[in-house]
Amino acid sequence: MITVEEALQIVLDNARDIGIEEIPLEAAMGRVLREEVSADRDFPPYDRITMDGIAIRYDRFKQGCRTFHIEGVVAAGAEKQSLKNPDACLEVMTGAIMPGGADTVIRYEDILIDEGKATIQLDALVLGQNVHDRGADRVKGQKLLEQGVRISASEIGVCATVGKHQIKVSRLPKALVLSTGNELVEINEIPQDHQIRKSNVHCAASLLRSYKVPVDIAHLMDDYDEIIVKMKEYLNTYDVILLSGGISKGKFDFLPDALKESGVRQLFHKVRQRPGKPFWFGQYGNDTTVFAFPGNPVSGFMCLFHYFFPWLESSTGWIGNKELPVAVLAEDIQFKPDLTYFLQVQLRFEKDGRIGAYPMKGNGSGDLANLTSTDAFLILPQDTVHFKKGSIYPYIAFRSIF
Numbered sequence: 001m002i003t004v005e006e007a008l009q010i011v012l013d014n015a016r017d018i019g020i021e022e023i024p025l026e027a028a029m030g031r032v033l034r035e036e037v038s039a040d041r042d043f044p045p046y047d048r049i050t051m052d053g054i055a056i057r058y059d060r061f062k063q064g065c066r067t068f069h070i071e072g073v074v075a076a077g078a079e080k081q082s083l084k085n086p087d088a089c090l091e092v093m094t095g096a097i098m099p100g101g102a103d104t105v106i107r108y109e110d111i112l113i114d115e116g117k118a119t120i121q122l123d124a125l126v127l128g129q130n131v132h133d134r135g136a137d138r139v140k141g142q143k144l145l146e147q148g149v150r151i152s153a154s155e156i157g158v159c160a161t162v163g164k165h166q167i168k169v170s171r172l173p174k175a176l177v178l179s180t181g182n183e184l185v186e187i188n189e190i191p192q193d194h195q196i197r198k199s200n201v202h203c204a205a206s207l208l209r210s211y212k213v214p215v216d217i218a219h220l221m222d223d224y225d226e227i228i229v230k231m232k233e234y235l236n237t238y239d240v241i242l243l244s245g246g247i248s249k250g251k252f253d254f255l256p257d258a259l260k261e262s263g264v265r266q267l268f269h270k271v272r273q274r275p276g277k278p279f280w281f282g283q284y285g286n287d288t289t290v291f292a293f294p295g296n297p298v299s300g301f302m303c304l305f306h307y308f309f310p311w312l313e314s315s316t317g318w319i320g321n322k323e324l325p326v327a328v329l330a331e332d333i334q335f336k337p338d339l340t341y342f343l344q345v346q347l348r349f350e351k352d353g354r355i356g357a358y359p360m361k362g363n364g365s366g367d368l369a370n371l372t373s374t375d376a377f378l379i380l381p382q383d384t385v386h387f388k389k390g391s392i393y394p395y396i397a398f399r400s401i402f
Contacts, residue, residue, distance in 0.1 A: 015311050017170075020034045020169070021168070029151060035147055049094055055102035066119055089102070178217075185197055185198070236288075248278045266280065276365075279291075299365045344376075
C-alpha cells in the first residue's frame, strides 16, 4: 500500500496536455489561458485626464496668471484639441485627451467660473497634476498575461482592452462520472428498504461542472460482463472516467479485475489514508485516465479534491500557487491507525489573524450530511497518534470562509 504523497505524485505524473482550443472571450471565465497576451498599444494610449476641471499651461500659472479665458470643452471620447492662446484654458472631462499646449489640470473644486473665465483658487500647483501619462501603465508590446493563468474577471478585462475577442485556452477533458451497484436508484425514484438514491455521481458531476468540465453521468450494475462491455465503450469515448464504488474487497466489487480486462493499466490500488483507502488509479493507453473512488461519499469527495483536481490543474497547464494553506488545530486529536487522516473541520478566523481548524465529528465516511457542516479536510500525517491543539497542518478547503 502506498502513501498519500506517493499516490499524489503518481497521479500528477500521469497528467497530460489535452490540447488547446480557441473560444469567444465571453466564454473564457475560469479557463486556463494558453497564449501570452501583450499590449497592442500604450496604456493609457494618450495623456489622459483623471479629474474634471480645466487644462492650462503650468508656466503661465508660475508667471502669476490666475484667471484664464475658457476656449471650449473637451469631452472623453473627443478628438484631441489644442489651446489657441497660452493664457487660455479648456474645460476637460475625466478620460479626455490632454489638449495640445496644456500640461496641467485643476479640478473644478479648486476654481471659480464666471462669465466664461476660470479663476484658480490655489496658491501652488504641481506640473502635470491630474494627468495620467501615455504609457504609464504599460507600453506597446509589453506582456500583460502569462500563458497558464486562470482567467478571472480582471483577465477578461485585460483581453477586452487589447481587442482579444477570441482567446486560446486549454481544452477541458471530456469526463464521465460513473456509479456502480445494484442498490442505487435514480434521485427521482422512491427507494425500497434495500436501496439508496444516487448521490455521489451528482456531487462529483456538479463539482466538475463548476470547473466547466463537460461531464456525463452513467451507471453500471454489479454484472461483470456488462461492466466489461460498457467500459470498453467508455474508454474510447472519454478523456477521464471517475468511478464510484466497486473497488474494495466485496464479492461484487468487480471493477479492479474488469478494468484490467478492459485494458486499463493499474498504477496503484489502495492508499494509506482515511477516508479513501481503497482508491484505485489507472491509465488506458495515452487516451483515458481512470479514477476509481470508494463508494462511501466522504471518501469519494475527499479524493476528488486531493487527487482529481490537482490532476486537472496540471493537465490544463495552470501555473498558479499549488501550495496548500495551513490552519491551527483547535483541539487535541488522537488517531491510532498508521494512515494519513483527512480530518473534517470548520475553519474560523482567530483573534491572532490565523485560521483555526475545528474538528467536526461525523459518523464515518458514509456520513455525507456531515460535509454540509464542514469547510475543509485538515491533513494529519501518518506515523503520528497524538495531534496537539495549536499544531499547524495543511488543509484542503472545499467551502469558502471569506
